[in-house]
Amino acid sequence: MTIDWSWIGDHTDDLTTLTISHLQAALTAVFLGVLISLPLAVIAHRIRPLRGFLLGLSNVLFTIPSIAIFVLLLPVSGLTRTTTVIGLTIYTLVVLLRNTVEGLDSVPVKVKEAAKAMGTRPLRTLLTVEFPLALPVIMAGVRIATVMSISLVSVATYIGDGGLGQLFTDGFQRNFPTPVIVGVVLTLLLAVVADAALVALQYVLTPWRRRRA
Amino acid sequence: MIQFDAVHKRFPNGTTAVHDLSLEMPEGGVTVLVGSSGCGKTTTLRMINRMVEPTSGTIRVGGKDVTRQDAAELRRSIGYVIQQAGLFPHRTVLDNIATVPLLLGWSRRKARARAAELLETVGLAADAGKRYPHQLSGGQQQRVGVARALAADPPVLLMDEPFGAVDPVVRTQLQDELLRLQKELSKTIVFVTHDIDEAVRLGDQIAVFRTGGHLVQCASPAELLARPADDFVADFLGAERGLKLLSLRTLADVPQGPAPESGDWSLVLDAANKPLHWAAKATKDTKGAELPVRPLKDTDSLLAALNESIASPTGLIARVDAEGALTGVSSRDDIHEHAGQAHTEARVAA
Numbered sequence: 001m002t003i004d005w006s007w008i009g010d011h012t013d014d015l016t017t018l019t020i021s022h023l024q025a026a027l028t029a030v031f032l033g034v035l036i037s038l039p040l041a042v043i044a045h046r047i048r049p050l051r052g053f054l055l056g057l058s059n060v061l062f063t064i065p066s067i068a069i070f071v072l073l074l075p076v077s078g079l080t081r082t083t084t085v086i087g088l089t090i091y092t093l094v095v096l097l098r099n100t101v102e103g104l105d106s107v108p109v110k111v112k113e114a115a116k117a118m119g120t121r122p123l124r125t126l127l128t129v130e131f132p133l134a135l136p137v138i139m140a141g142v143r144i145a146t147v148m149s150i151s152l153v154s155v156a157t158y159i160g161d162g163g164l165g166q167l168f169t170d171g172f173q174r175n176f177p178t179p180v181i182v183g184v185v186l187t188l189l190l191a192v193v194a195d196a197a198l199v200a201l202q203y204v205l206t207p208w209r210r211r212r213a
Numbered sequence: 214m215i216q217f218d219a220v221h222k223r224f225p226n227g228t229t230a231v232h233d234l235s236l237e238m239p240e241g242g243v244t245v246l247v248g249s250s251g252c253g254k255t256t257t258l259r260m261i262n263r264m265v266e267p268t269s270g271t272i273r274v275g276g277k278d279v280t281r282q283d284a285a286e287l288r289r290s291i292g293y294v295i296q297q298a299g300l301f302p303h304r305t306v307l308d309n310i311a312t313v314p315l316l317l318g319w320s321r322r323k324a325r326a327r328a329a330e331l332l333e334t335v336g337l338a339a340d341a342g343k344r345y346p347h348q349l350s351g352g353q354q355q356r357v358g359v360a361r362a363l364a365a366d367p368p369v370l371l372m373d374e375p376f377g378a379v380d381p382v383v384r385t386q387l388q389d390e391l392l393r394l395q396k397e398l399s400k401t402i403v404f405v406t407h408d409i410d411e412a413v414r415l416g417d418q419i420a421v422f423r424t425g426g427h428l429v430q431c432a433s434p435a436e437l438l439a440r441p442a443d444d445f446v447a448d449f450l451g452a453e454r455g456l457k458l459l460s461l462r463t464l465a466d467v468p469q470g471p472a473p474e475s476g477d478w479s480l481v482l483d484a485a486n487k488p489l490h491w492a493a494k495a496t497k498d499t500k501g502a503e504l505p506v507r508p509l510k511d512t513d514s515l516l517a518a519l520n521e522s523i524a525s526p527t528g529l530i531a532r533v534d535a536e537g538a539l540t541g542v543s544s545r546d547d548i549h550e551h552a553g554q555a556h557t558e559a560r561v562a563a
Contacts, residue, residue: 114299117264118312118361119289132303208303208345 004178019186022163023194025156026149028085033092033145040093041100042126055098062094066155074159084156091152092145099141103134136209139202143195150191154183164190214240215261215369215401220270222256222426230256231426234270238418241399245416247406247449253426254405258371261403262291274369289313292362292370292400297378298354300346306332306357307342313365324364331360336390352383359391363398372404376411388414409450413438413457421446435461439559458559459516459552464509467518467551469532469541478526480506486538488531508533515555518548 008015044051064072069087077083107130115125131138154165162169167183170176203210215238222231231253238244246254259265260272263284272279279287292313300309310328315321332342335356346354355375362370376384388411395402406412412419413434420431423445430442438458441447450457472480481489481503488508495501507521508531521530528545 108302110295110297110299111301113264114293114295114301117262117288117293117295117299119285119287119316120312121285124316129301129303206303208305208347 002177003181004176007176007178008182015182015186018164018166019190021161022150022153022165022187023190025081025084025088025153025161025163026146026190026194029088029149030092030096030142030146032085032089033096034142036089037093037096037100038131041097041104044097044101045104051101055101058094058097061090064090066091066152067158070156070159079160081161083159084153084161087156088149088152092149095141095144095148096138099144100134100138103137103141104130106137107133132206135206136202139198139205143198146194146198147191150187150194154187214238214273214275215244215403216271216273217257218271218273220257220260220267220272222253222260222265223268229426230265231260231267234426234428236420236428236431238401238403240401242417243395243402243404243415245404245406245412245419246422247409247412247419248422249407249424249449252422252424254420254422255373256426257422258373258403258405261369261371262288262293264288285316289316289365290367290369292365292367294355294358294362294370294372294375296374297351298346298358298375300354300357300361302346304345305342306337306344306346306349309346309357310342310360310364312361313367317365327364328360331363334363334394335360350383351379352387355379355383355387356390359394363394368401370400370402372402374405374407377406377408384411391415410457413460421449435559439556455556456516456519458556459519460514462515462552462555463511464513464515464518464532464543464548465511467515467543467547469543469547472531472539472542473527473529476527478504480529480531480539480542482539485536488533488539491526493526506531508537508539510535515548515552518543519552522548 040054044054066087069090070083073083073086077086111129111133112125115129120129153161153163154168156162157165157169164183164187167179167186171178171180171183217234217236220231220234221229223229234253234257236244246257248254256265260267261274261279263279266280274287274291300306301312304312307325307328310331311319311321311324314324314327319327329339329342332339337353337356337360341349341353341357346357349357355378358375362372376387379387392415404412404415416434418431419434419437421429421437421442423429430437430446432440435458437446438450438454438461441450441454447454476494478491478493481492483489488506490506491504493502493504504526506525509518509521510533518530522528522543522545525545529542530548531542532540534540
């Protein structure tokens with residue numbers, strides 16, 4: 001299996017476009033997933049009876065095969081980027097919801113009590129005490145969801161999207177390995193870079209966790 | 214002043230935490246709530262800032278019924294120190310201290326300036342302000358907890374076993390600091406502890422609780438030690454309550470005389486007249502032993518005097534002035550007699 005380097009040179013513009021499109025799909029899905037799971041996690045954390053239901057639901061959604069999800073969404077949003085993003089978002093929920101609930105659970109009761117006793121109202125406690133302290137666990141979920149989404153975008157090739165995934169179908173159809181290899185390498189690179197960026201983001205957001213004594 | 218009027222607290226599971234409590238906690242004084250665990254002392258404390266709501270009865274702070282006030286606003290007007298400090302791990306020491314001022318809408322600059330001022334008040338170095346709580350020792354964290362409670366200068370301070378988790382040496386230091394602060398600030402302090410020695414040291418009044426949330430006795434430390442209301446209180450105070458009473462009396466009234474010139478032991482002084490040690494007269498068998506002396510000031514307690522008189526080879530204690538220069542000596546007999554009188558007085562007093 002040899003790589004046709006000249007093909008790469010001829011297609012740098014296409015590759016750049018596909019990479020950006022790929023990353024956009026994955027990041028939009030994670031962003032929406034966080035937006036949806038934060039309030040749901042707060043509900044699951046505060047209202048015990050709903051906790052099992054919400055976590056169970058996210059599990060069930062996760063078990064739907066990815067191709068099936070896209071097919072099921074076709075009548076709703078058609079062969080569009082929206083379908084890709086909705087599908088990916090549904091998958092991110094399983095990790096994001098669970099990790100956010102666990103993150104909120106991990107906040108020491110003593111600290112929440114202290115916030116209340118100082119006269120902090122519940123919403124402010126949530127935003128300024130509970131979320132920051134839950135952040136390391138939430139971020140662990142965001143990292144998994146991001147890497148997972150980056151690898152899943154390719155599946156959306158079946159509905160005409162799929163970012164770098166298009167390189168795979170292209171390569172298979174023409175029995176030409178170079179696009180496949182380039183697609184795999186670029187997907188891996190994206191995942192590694194995105195994960196590193198998230199680690200850096202977490203470092204910036206949690207100054208109190210540096211220099212552990 | 215904090216007033217409890219027929220306050221009752223029953224938890225949903227049916228246990229009565231506080232039973233028909235009527236109690237006044239005087240303005241500018243330290244009221245210590247003591248009792249074994251599960252006696253309702255912490256619940257009593259937490260009802261003052263509505264962390265727990267009473268089932269019936271009224272609690273007034275400064276004449277105002279607490280349940281008629283917005284809970285969050287009430288809490289901002291009451292300092293609260295929790296066991297193991299309960300600091301916010303994600304905020305710097307300075308921002309921890311600034312919590313309540315920020316909630317009250319102070320500017321960040323003003324709140325931080327106030328926090329920096331309080332660091333000094335509670336005896337912490339200025340560079341501690343930039344650190345995070347986990348980078349401090351337990352004792353330092355506790356100081357930050359006190360500073361945080363004092364930040365908005367609340368008239369009332371609630372302290373829930375604040376020094377329970379630090380070692381005895383640090384605990385004594387923190388108690389001293391609290392007494393020093395209280396002398397300056399005159400807060401109305403409610404202090405929960407299960408340590409009777411701590412209660413006697415800190416309290417202007419001590420309320421003893423029994424399991425089931427019953428207040429058994431509320432009195433000054435001296436009265437409590439001299440005349441416990443019943444066997445429960447007496448047991449709680451412990452077998453050495455007579456000695457504890459002596460810890461409340463000072464040496465000031467005990468007569469003193471000149472240091473003896475002759476005898477087997479003599480007191481050796483330095484050039485500034487400060488006692489150095491006891492020296493035994495040298496005989497042909499002994500070289501002349503030396504024993505340490507612990508000079509006492511008028512403000513030291515009778516208990517410390519009694520202790521030193523037992524340790525002293527002559528039964529005499531060395532008395533010094535504020536500069537540490539010898540003023541005279543007192544004998545074991547004088548101290549003992551005085552201690553006995555103090556007891557009798559306390560127990561006979563109406």
